[in-house]
Amino acid sequence: MSEINFKCKKCMMVFNCDLGKISFPPDLERPKFEKEIVCPKCGKLSINQVELTELGQSQLTEIHLSSLK
Ligand SMILES: [Zn+2]
Numbered sequence: 001m002s003e004i005n006f007k008c009k010k011c012m013m014v015f016n017c018d019l020g021k022i023s024f025p026p027d028l029e030r031p032k033f034e035k036e037i038v039c040p041k042c043g044k045l046s047i048n049q050v051e052l053t054e055l056g057q058s059q060l061t062e063i064h065l066s067s068l069k
Pocket residue numbers: 008009010011012013039040041042043
């Protein structure tokens with residue numbers, strides 16, 4: 001499982017979300033998540049409704065790098 005730190009654009013809450021398997025399809029700009037992003041307050045969110053925090057960015061980068069090995 002992969003926990004990524006997000007900020008909800010609706011309620012501005014920062015939360016960790018388990019996204020399951022994360023893949024990085026070369027033809028897509030965005031990584032693909034196995035699970036949906038769920039804000040503890042607002043429920044399911046699309047990627048456009050959340051912001052990656054700095055921590056989230058580095059978590060994602062780390063997962064990306066280890067997926068290239
Ligand atoms: Zn929210």
